[in-house]
Amino acid sequence: xxxxxVTALLxxxxxxxxxxxxxxxxxxxxxxxxxxxxxxxxxxxAFVSLWPASSVAPVPIMSLLIxxxxxxxxxxxxxxxxxxxxxxxxxxxxxxxxxxxEFYLLLLLATTGSMALAASSHMVxxxxxxxxxxxxxxxxxxxxxxxxxxxxxxxxxLVLAASSSAFLLFGFxxxxxxxxxxxxRPVSATVTAGTTPLAYLAGVVLVITGIGFKLAVVPFHLWTxxxxxxxxxxxxxxxxxxxxxxxxxxxxRWLQWRSADxxxxxxxxxxxxxxxxxxxxxxxxxxxxxxxxxxYSSIAHMGYFLVAVIAxxxxxxxxxxxxxxxxxxTILGAFGCLxxxxxxxxxxxxxxxxxxxxxxxxxxxSVFTAMLLSLAGIPLTAGFLxxxxxxxxxxxAATWALITILIVSSTIGLVYYLRIIVAMFSELERGESTSSxxxxxVLAELSLAVLTLALFVLGVYPGPLWHAIRTAAAF
Amino acid sequence: xxxxxxxLIPLIGGILCLTAGRGNARAPRWIAIAAISLDxxxxxxxxxxxxxxxxxxxxxxxxxxxxxxxxxLALDGFSLSLLLxxxxxxxxxxxxxxxxxxxxxxxxxxxxLWVLAGIAGVFLSVDLFLFYLFWELMLVPMYFxxxxxxxxxxxxxxxxxxxxxxxxxxxxxxxxxxxxxxxxQKSGSYSFELDALRNLPLSPGAGRILMLGxxxxxxxxxxxxxxHTWLPDAxxxxxxxxxxxxxxLLLKTGAYGLxxxxxxxxxxxxxxxxxxxMALGVAGVLYGAFMAVxxxxxxxxxxxxxxxxxxxVLIGIFAGNPTALTGAFIQMISHGxxxxxxxxxxxxxxxxMHTREIARMGGLWQTVPALSGAAFFFIMASxxxxxxxxxxxxxxxxxxxxxxxxxxxxxxxxxxxxxxxxGLRLTAKVFQGPNSRDWVLPDLFPREWVVAVCMxxxxxxxxxxxxxxxxxxxxxxxxxVQAASSVDLARR
Numbered sequence: 001x002x003x004x005x006v007t008a009l010l011x012x013x014x015x016x017x018x019x020x021x022x023x024x025x026x027x028x029x030x031x032x033x034x035x036x037x038x039x040x041x042x043x044x045x046a047f048v049s050l051w052p053a054s055s056v057a058p059v060p061i062m063s064l065l066i067x068x069x070x071x072x073x074x075x076x077x078x079x080x081x082x083x084x085x086x087x088x089x090x091x092x093x094x095x096x097x098x099x100x101x102e103f104y105l106l107l108l109l110a111t112t113g114s115m116a117l118a119a120s121s122h123m124v125x126x127x128x129x130x131x132x133x134x135x136x137x138x139x140x141x142x143x144x145x146x147x148x149x150x151x152x153x154x155x156x157x158l159v160l161a162a163s164s165s166a167f168l169l170f171g172f173x174x175x176x177x178x179x180x181x182x183x184x185r186p187v188s189a190t191v192t193a194g195t196t197p198l199a200y201l202a203g204v205v206l207v208i209t210g211i212g213f214k215l216a217v218v219p220f221h222l223w224t225x226x227x228x229x230x231x232x233x234x235x236x237x238x239x240x241x242x243x244x245x246x247x248x249x250x251x252x253r254w255l256q257w258r259s260a261d262x263x264x265x266x267x268x269x270x271x272x273x274x275x276x277x278x279x280x281x282x283x284x285x286x287x288x289x290x291x292x293x294x295x296y297s298s299i300a301h302m303g304y305f306l307v308a309v310i311a312x313x314x315x316x317x318x319x320x321x322x323x324x325x326x327x328x329x330t331i332l333g334a335f336g337c338l339x340x341x342x343x344x345x346x347x348x349x350x351x352x353x354x355x356x357x358x359x360x361x362x363x364x365x366s367v368f369t370a371m372l373l374s375l376a377g378i379p380l381t382a383g384f385l386x387x388x389x390x391x392x393x394x395x396x397a398a399t400w401a402l403i404t405i406l407i408v409s410s411t412i413g414l415v416y417y418l419r420i421i422v423a424m425f426s427e428l429e430r431g432e433s434t435s436s437x438x439x440x441x442v443l444a445e446l447s448l449a450v451l452t453l454a455l456f457v458l459g460v461y462p463g464p465l466w467h468a469i470r471t472a473a474a475f
Numbered sequence: 476x477x478x479x480x481x482x483l484i485p486l487i488g489g490i491l492c493l494t495a496g497r498g499n500a501r502a503p504r505w506i507a508i509a510a511i512s513l514d515x516x517x518x519x520x521x522x523x524x525x526x527x528x529x530x531x532x533x534x535x536x537x538x539x540x541x542x543x544x545x546x547x548l549a550l551d552g553f554s555l556s557l558l559l560x561x562x563x564x565x566x567x568x569x570x571x572x573x574x575x576x577x578x579x580x581x582x583x584x585x586x587x588l589w590v591l592a593g594i595a596g597v598f599l600s601v602d603l604f605l606f607y608l609f610w611e612l613m614l615v616p617m618y619f620x621x622x623x624x625x626x627x628x629x630x631x632x633x634x635x636x637x638x639x640x641x642x643x644x645x646x647x648x649x650x651x652x653x654x655x656x657x658x659x660q661k662s663g664s665y666s667f668e669l670d671a672l673r674n675l676p677l678s679p680g681a682g683r684i685l686m687l688g689x690x691x692x693x694x695x696x697x698x699x700x701x702x703h704t705w706l707p708d709a710x711x712x713x714x715x716x717x718x719x720x721x722x723x724l725l726l727k728t729g730a731y732g733l734x735x736x737x738x739x740x741x742x743x744x745x746x747x748x749x750x751x752x753m754a755l756g757v758a759g760v761l762y763g764a765f766m767a768v769x770x771x772x773x774x775x776x777x778x779x780x781x782x783x784x785x786x787x788v789l790i791g792i793f794a795g796n797p798t799a800l801t802g803a804f805i806q807m808i809s810h811g812x813x814x815x816x817x818x819x820x821x822x823x824x825x826x827x828m829h830t831r832e833i834a835r836m837g838g839l840w841q842t843v844p845a846l847s848g849a850a851f852f853f854i855m856a857s858x859x860x861x862x863x864x865x866x867x868x869x870x871x872x873x874x875x876x877x878x879x880x881x882x883x884x885x886x887x888x889x890x891x892x893x894x895x896x897x898g899l900r901l902t903a904k905v906f907q908g909p910n911s912r913d914w915v916l917p918d919l920f921p922r923e924w925v926v927a928v929c930m931x932x933x934x935x936x937x938x939x940x941x942x943x944x945x946x947x948x949x950x951x952x953x954x955x956v957q958a959a960s961s962v963d964l965a966r967r
Contacts, residue, residue: 378615379608395652403649411642418634425623462539470541
């Protein structure tokens with residue numbers, strides 16, 4: 001292995017070593033504090049090592065991985081998200097009695113999987129990193145073993161994720177038969193536009209099924225509401241952000257390598273995007289549980305993301321990536337607020353938990369409002385610029401049907417975001433007890449503040465990040 | 476730089492209100508008054524300054540260079556007069572809600588100031604992206620104003636208002652982005668600048684579709700029939716300050732957008748659609764006026780008169796005639812004052828009587844003579860009594876339109892007759908006749924006197940010396956109308 005390869009792999013290596021360190025630390029002595037410190041140190045070190053890695057990029061690691069700036073951007077977002085997540089959920093976990101140290105171990109492993117997925121260029125590496133991510137998630141979702149809802153969610157995710165992996169694997173096999181190559185890179189593209197053998201098409205459909213499940217686009221979304229609701233809040237936030245990041249990166253790369261004028265693929269993705277945007281937003285309207293509501297909203301957001309993916313080209317890729325970064329900041333902030341509101345016995349997830357929040361703790365309510373407005377795509381927030389880039393990408397590719405659906409469905413979406421905001425600003429009935437809440441803790445407050453700042457910076461001053469993404473996405 | 480401050484002062488003032496307002500109900504009011512007065516004075520000095528040609532003042536910074544988006548504010552006579560109206564009505568609405576708002580005073584004034592900042596931004600931006608940003612920015616605080624301090628079905632009204640504006644706004648955003656991309660295909664780089672896009676040659680088909688995208692946003696705000704259904708709900712349920720800002724200012728942003736963006740960007744398409752637009756305008760004039768006659772709720776009645784008056788504005792904009800366009804402009808300003816004043820009167824009555832039902836009123840002149848007199852003055856202004864602002868606006872619109880589209884002008888005149896009907900009916904039912912329910916109410920407070928007198932003065936000024944505003948509008952009248960009317964001539 002050459003020196004540059006090691007440098008390029010540093011983020012992955014550091015994170016893998018960190019998870020081993022956490023495991024060893026648990027074996028020596030259980031200490032929540034130690035687990036948190038080691039994980040945070042590892043995540044920060046991995047984040048810092050992105051810069052040396054980017055100085056040598058792009059570096060192909062055999063035919064398995066390719067570490068280029070594009071992969072590094074995704075790794076950066078995923079690492080930052082995991083760091084924020086640990087800071088946000090630290091107090092939440094501390095208040096719970098079960099073993100909490102393994103949570104960090106699993107979190108680090110899943111993050112590693114997501115990062116490796118962003119850099120994968122070969123069927124084997126894609127499958128391995130996806131499984132690393134999924135298997136850690138099974139355990140994470142069912143982490144509170146005493147709660148039936150979490151167990152149900154865990155089992156549901158296990159069954160569906162395993163079968164979707166099977167679809168993916170079968171799709172890979174079929175494509176291997178059609179093309180005789182397991183490498184995704186364009187050198188191997190023997191299928192030219194116009195000639196579409198049935199086997200190849202079947203392979204594509206199967207792979208899209210597998211990916212669609214991970215991204216939770218309609219009609220592969222059925223697990224989402226239950227898992228979002230049943231999983232503990234930090235894990236729900238993880239599922240919404242980190243676990244999707246790697247899959248995003250892979251999807252964009254794969255489409256690029258598959259050549260953009262692949263008609264069948266575009267039609268399939270368009271149907272998925274339209275169905276996700278409409279179904280996600282319409283189903284979210286009827287929800288009374290905020291975690292479920294955010295689950296449906298995430299389905300709709302995957303639809304928006306697909307609009308940029310379908311637009312393709314380096315503009316579409318950059319727009320999709322920016323959208324993802326903005327979405328991560330926003331959804332982490334939203335779940336962070338719910339985490340801050342949860343007490344040691346139960347999570348804040350119903351409308352009653354947040355009713356009149358603005359008059360109880362105005363700062364937290366304002367932060368949550370900002371996050372919701374960003375999800376709705378109101379200017380000055382990251383979500384708006386993300387949507388603007390998606391708009392621009394879609395419009396320059398002249399995908400008018402998608403743009404129209406995007407407009408209609410995001411207006412529908414506004415209704416339920418406003419419902420949450422209305423609940424926060426409605427009058428609190430006298431005598432209602434709201435004092436049982438614990439304080440979110442300094443670390444959580446700090447990371448919420450950083451997320452809020454990031455929300456507005458990304459919404460007002462997109463220059464640096466957009467520039468980084470744009471250069472990275474021009475592969 | 477001064478343009479940036481015009482937007483920043485209310486924003487900063489709003490934050491100051493929040494921080495100063497903890498447990499102190501007086502401080503936010505005075506901070507809000509100070510901020511808006513400062514803005515009003517700045518605007519007035521700009522007016523007194525050098526009225527040149529082109530943009531009088533500019534503030535231009537690069538913002539998102541990859542897409543050619545600039546933070547570009549610019550001021551000419553048109554935007555200046557609307558800014559004057561904005562800050563004037565802002566001041567009036569703070570004064571009018573002095574006693575009405577007693578809960579969460581700090582947050583109320585924060586929202587009010589931020590709405591005003593958003594509106595000022597809309598009137599100043601000449602970068603389309605920035606325009607859209609301010610356009611949406613004024614929604615959120617307005618939503619809170621209606622949703623928290625409103626009456627009755629306030630949540631319903633607030634959400635309806637937000638959704639109507641949002642979907643139409645997104646259509647406009649799509650049109651804006653499409654324009655920028657067309658520009659990029661022609662010239663190689665993106666631009667959202669009004670002055671750059673103005674010269675973009677568009678194919679007729681593209682022009683039509685894009686114009687409709689813009690029109691959707693502006694027609695909802697204006698409102699033009701059939702996009703008006705949010706208006707009666709929002710105006711009725713909003714607190715007084717909210718109604719004043721909605722009727723006086725938010726509606727004007729729609730008309731402003733049509734004149735500032737639609738006419739210069741799509742002269743051909745605007746000419747082509749002019750008959751349809753004028754038909755919508757006439758429909759609005761008549762429908763609004765007839766609906767106003769039938770209302771039993773005082774604020775709802777005033778809300779429908781807005782639909783009627785803004786119909787005149789729509790006619791004037793698309794008549795393709797400089798006189799009519801000038802009339803639309805005067806009508807925008809004077810409708811802002813007269814309807815704003817009527818909402819303040821309605822708010823004052825509601826606060827005293829705890830009802831808006833016209834049937835429960837009557838004979839108020841005996842117990843509140845000063846308030847009734849003021850109300851009568853504003854009703855007469857709204858009906859179009861010569862000597863007051865609305866008369867000048869409507870007269871110029873009809874005069875100009877008659878030269879090009881006699882039928883439209885004739886039909887619209889019927890609206891004025893119906894206006895007399897609702898105006899006199901309102902006066903008779905509420906203020907005249909016997910005080911059969913024995914209302915005994917306090918008359919105008921000194922603070923309300925100030926508000927009433929200021930607004931009367933404004934209407935008289937517009938009615939007696941409209942030239943001072945017409946002069947400011949002159950430069951704007953020339954370019955778009957030439958284009959629109961030349962198309963019009965070519966079609967004959």
